[in-house]
Amino acid sequence: MITIRELRKVYGPFVALESFSEEIQAGEIFGVIGQSGAGKSTLIRCVNRLETPTSGTVVVDGQDITALSGPDLRRARQRMGMIFQHFNLLSSRTAAGNIAFPLEVMGYSRLQRKARVEELLALVGLEGKGNNYPAQLSGGQKQRVGIARALAAKPKVLLSDEATSALDPQTTRSILDLLKDLNQKMGLTILLITHDMGVVKHICDRVAILEKGRVVERGRVADLAAQPHSRLAQDFFPQRSQQPLRSGSLRATIAFQGETANQPIISRLVRQFDIEVNILKGSIETIGGQSVGQLQLELSGAETEAALQYLYQQNIEVEVHDGSPAFEQLVDSHP
């Protein structure tokens, strides 16, 4: 639905975004996450050409956005909705007036606007709030108006620039649920920018991590979460234990996903091998509709090595991060 090729944006000598390429499928929720200044807004603003890229192309629903200008560009923008961190609602218009705005711009008649606005208010759960001015709405309600406004012209693509960053955790969740719902009901494709891992965990199918304008990690959220050494996993799961290691033992993080998350791995290990297992930390999360978990274990005993081999064979991601040189060697020699 959105094809981005070798997108690059510079401000004078400063490179804000470097060779970004991505193929975002129809009906997908794609997240871009990164620190402040990483180039996230630059990226999303290049997609609807609020910013003109220095080079590269953006194709949305078969139309090359980078080649457009004037009225054609404006029409193309009308086929994408956008929501913002600070909502950007007109204070001089009611909620209904704000939602009607894009329809007015596109030349809908008053009657058509009225019907569509009612529909949209219901869609975002704001029935009866149409006559409130933005100042009379809570943050979450304002963002609902923003979403209704963005969807007024029935776009296939929604761009979201930090849409939940100004909201409290509970309201954030309700807005994310709404977006997920719209995504599933209408097949809406969402490109979403955030600096909050929780948002990625909650609704994104795939993610790219931006750092200083470059992608440093990308993939399916559930897959990345299941790789102990991925940045995503390190952010999702608790910090590693810093306690000193007991002699003769080693410390490892195992990660599992889907089916394996539901199997009694630890009890099998202990039953089959002559080892002791001590669980230091661990958690299981539902990410992208899948169970993904990580356990930090301390292993000791005669058959530790064999136990690790067993884990590898079960297709469980194992990362040994503290142990004797012999174990380090074992890990290194493993493909």
Place this chain on the structure above:
Amino acid sequence: MDPQLLSSLWTATLETIYMVSVSAVLAALFGLPLGLLLVIAAPKGFLPNPALYQGLGSVVNAGRSLPFIILLVAIIPLTRLIVGTTIGSTAALVPLTLSAIPFYARVAETSLLEVDRGLVEAAESMGCSYWQVIAKVLIPEAVPSLVLGLTIMVISLIGYSAMAGVVGGGGLGDLAIRYGYQRFNTQVMLITVVLLIVLVQIVQWVGDAIARQMRRR
């Protein structure tokens, strides 16, 4: 109180209201587009035009720095050209309006610049043309601030209109100078001062009320 004095106080009040209201309306009518032009032609505006921006900016500054009393006298030939006379309330309208236009141009410029950039961006993301952004976003969102600016302008026009006596414009200020100052009539002096204060208060109060009403939403 002597009925003749009463009737000249009444006439003077009407003259002041006439001069101030007509010149305020005209100044807003010309000043707003000029302010808009400054915003559009600014380096970060929709259609940056350094020559226009600098040129217009200088004219506006020159207009604002010229003392009113000098403008009043200096443009007498222009006044004759426009309204066909150089004395009376109507003649005073020309210098009053001319001095208020640059003032309101700056007020409008500031008010329009105060509108959140995010709103302009949102409008652009919905496919608005420049004209739609101006008509549907910039101006409506700036209205409360434009009203407050108008209030300030009307109040300074009440002050300036007191000098209209120089061209025989009449009004409360003129009355105060002729009776109160030149004829040592303290009573008239006091009454006109009170009337001027009341006038200013009313304008301030109405302006604030309208702006507050619009900001509340």
